[in-house]
Amino acid sequence: MNLKLQRPGRMVLSASLALFAGFFLQVPSASAVPSYARQTGYPCKACHYMPPELTPLGRAFKLAGYTLAGKPTVTSKGTKRDSGLDILESFPLSVIFDTSLTATRTVQPGAQNGNFQFPQDASLFLAGAWAPHVGSFVQVTYDTQADHFSWDNTDIRYANSTKLFKKDLAYGITLNNNPTVEDLWNSTPAWGFPSISSSSAPGPDAGALINGGLAQDVAGLGGYAMWNNHLYIAGTLYRSEHIGAPQPNTGRDASDAPLSFNIRGVAPYWRVAWQETSKNNNFEIGSYGMHVKSYPGAIAGLDDSYTDWAFDFQYDRTIPQFGGDVVSFRGTYIRENSALVATGALTTDPLIRHHLNTIQANAEYHFGNKLSGTIGYFDVDGTPDPVLFASANGDPRSNGYIANVSWWPVQNIGLTFQYTGYSRFNGAATNYDGSGRNASSNNTAYLVARFVF
Secondary structure, three states: OOOOOOOHHHHHHHHHHHHHOHHHHOOOOOOOOHHHHHHHOOOHHHHEOOOOOEOHHHHHHHHOOOOOOOOOEEEEOOOOOOOOEEEEOOOOEEEEEEEEEEEEOOOOOOOOOOEEEEEEEEEEEEEEEEEOOEEEEEEEEEEOOOOEEEEEEEEEEEEEEEEEOOEEEEEEEEEEOOOOOOOOOOOOHHHOOOOOOOOOOOOOOOOOHHHHHOOOOEEEEEEEEEEOOOEEEEEEEEEEOOOOOOOOOOOOOOOOOOOOEEEOOOEEEEEEEEEEEOOOEEEEEEEEEEEEEEEEOOOOOOOEEEEEEEEEEEEEEEEHHHOOEEEEEEEEEEEEEEEEHHHHHHHOOOOOEEEEEEEEEEEEEEEOOOEEEEEEEEEEEEOOOOOOOOOOOOOOOEEEEEEEEEEEEEOOEEEEEEEEEEEEEOOEOOOOOOOOOOHHHHOEEEEEEEEEO
């Protein structure tokens, strides 16, 4: 999705709008990589219902810092004077290769329909144990449209465990570049549904900041803990870290244009969740959020303020009567309140305070680990503003559904068909752009083949 700003004064809003566009703009990355299987000796299905959805074992593996190993390691015992060594015999490297076909119901203006990408993207992963208590999920991705590799989702961890009130306490430190990428559940944005999306189909303009708007544009250091396998708490402090831009930060983006979103001080992210786990039932309910003050295209001066808070839930039910099939329900509600003082001064926009409400929910049925079907719903609404939003009426509302069928004939090769239907797009069901294009014109059929090795 490219934001098409129709008024000269709107150019200064590019950075802010790019953040709002995170809902469908990004191509989510899969967290199931074979280097973990090579490290643990477990098949992919042990940690995933289907990629990237984690089973209880998968969540325990991530909680432990990606370090659990069942295969041989190279070891050297340490002493008081000499350092020890404990590294994997096999290098923890994996590859994902995606190729896709995208078609919209009505051709996008000035473009052909039936867009074939070979590849759509390809990712390299350094994913596994680095040392005792230290492991990683590090991803770099080739973008066929930009024709280069760039840094993608990254989560490097130190993890350990102890006892608190005679109950198990797992804890750790995370260094990551995407708020919610460190999370254990698939109800928060980084690993939520849909786990794949087209990079050529249009998507809505408006989206909450925490819903992908800061992905790969920040660096954060934080901590997390799980007590008694029930209570999970986490917190991370983020700073702007613009890939490809000058260092130290000049307030400009990689093209040296004054459009960057620059965090003032640090931006705190918080997470709390409660889970209940039994043989056939896994339930989680929680909350997460973030507070950000930013300079649009600058490193000082007036600032904008965003506060995002959210609730989420996840329920996975294993059905023994149906051979261990799993039915899953996941959802999140995000409320974003913003005071765009700096943006308002730059654009002479009298409307400073805005809010956005986001609902995302899905239900999925897993036929074993070979076939799954998912239906999802999304809805975004908020404060209309003809200066802030590029739609003809300045209305941020969009809603619709996503239907997905995924087939994995083997655990590292997948074929997925996904259909996205819109009932409202950028504020209207009909003529949302003032040029006669309807919301349903952007309905998208998307077919992707994924190879993981």
